[in-house]
Amino acid sequence: QVQLQESGPGLVKPPETLSLTCTVSGGSVNSGSYYWSWIRQPPGKELEWIGYIYYSGSTNYNPSLKSRVTISVDTSKNQISLKLSSVTAADTAVYYCARELRSGSYYMDVWGKGTTVTVSS
Amino acid sequence: DIQMTQSPSSLSASVGDRVSITCRASQSISSYLNWYQQKPGKAPKLLIYAASTLQSGVPSRFSGSGSGTNFTLTISSLQSEDFATYYCQQSYSTLWTFGQGTMVEI
Numbered sequence: 001q002v003q004l005q006e007s008g009p010g011l012v013k014p015p016e017t018l019s020l021t022c023t024v025s026g027g028s029v030n031s032g033s034y035y036w037s038w039i040r041q042p043p044g045k046e047l048e049w050i051g052y053i054y055y056s057g058s059t060n061y062n063p064s065l066k067s068r069v070t071i072s073v074d075t076s077k078n079q080i081s082l083k084l085s086s087v088t089a090a091d092t093a094v095y096y097c098a099r100e101l102r103s104g105s106y107y108m109d110v111w112g113k114g115t116t117v118t119v120s121s
Numbered sequence: 122d123i124q125m126t127q128s129p130s131s132l133s134a135s136v137g138d139r140v141s142i143t144c145r146a147s148q149s150i151s152s153y154l155n156w157y158q159q160k161p162g163k164a165p166k167l168l169i170y171a172a173s174t175l176q177s178g179v180p181s182r183f184s185g186s187g188s189g190t191n192f193t194l195t196i197s198s199l200q201s202e203d204f205a206t207y208y209c210q211q212s213y214s215t216l217w218t219f220g221q222g223t224m225v226e227i
Contacts, residue, residue: 046221046222106212111166
């Protein structure tokens with residue numbers, strides 16, 4: 001059974017870069033059937049899709065964050081990474097990684113437990 | 122962006138009640154609509170995809186319907202473990218967007 005685990009600093013100072021890693025176990029990021037995404041949820045607010053990466057390195061980002069976001073994949077470590085630059089307090093959120101299916105059916109069926117990131121000086 | 126609007130934002134119900142949550146898309150999304158359940162401090166869990174297909178392992182008291190712009194999630198007989206927040210999410214466009222959530226509480 002595929003499991004995802006996010007990790008990274010819980011506190012980031014503005015305007016530094018937020019860096020998170022998602023480790024995939026029980027499966028491979030090389031699986032051509034899936035995309036790997038990041039989603040965030042500010043305190044008390046709704047979910048926001050940040051972007052995805054395919055094992056080939058192909059990416060797609062939310063236009064509202066595109067200028068600040070980089071998602072990458074390390075197939076040797078079976079990990080997905082997220083970098084968000086020039087953070088502000090508005091980037092404070094729980095960050096989730098998830099597995100996306102985008103062929104035939106389109107949904108996120110496996111999620112990590114999430115990691116809380118606070119942006120504060 | 123496709124905007125997703127859920128109603129109500131919250132509802133109070135009792136165990137055994139039949140509960141329905143509505144999700145409306147700002148444009149037609151065919152049947153590219155998913156429902157997730159989120160409990161406090163936990164990640165969202167996929168309940169229904171493609172508007173009406175039950176994810177494996179999800180109890181049959183959950184059902185989904187609709188197409189185009191109007192969708193409904195129904196819980197036929199609410200159980201204590203169903204008290205949570207429910208989100209709809211469209212997967213029609215490349216940019217996936219969520220509704221604001223519906224909190225189901227006692």
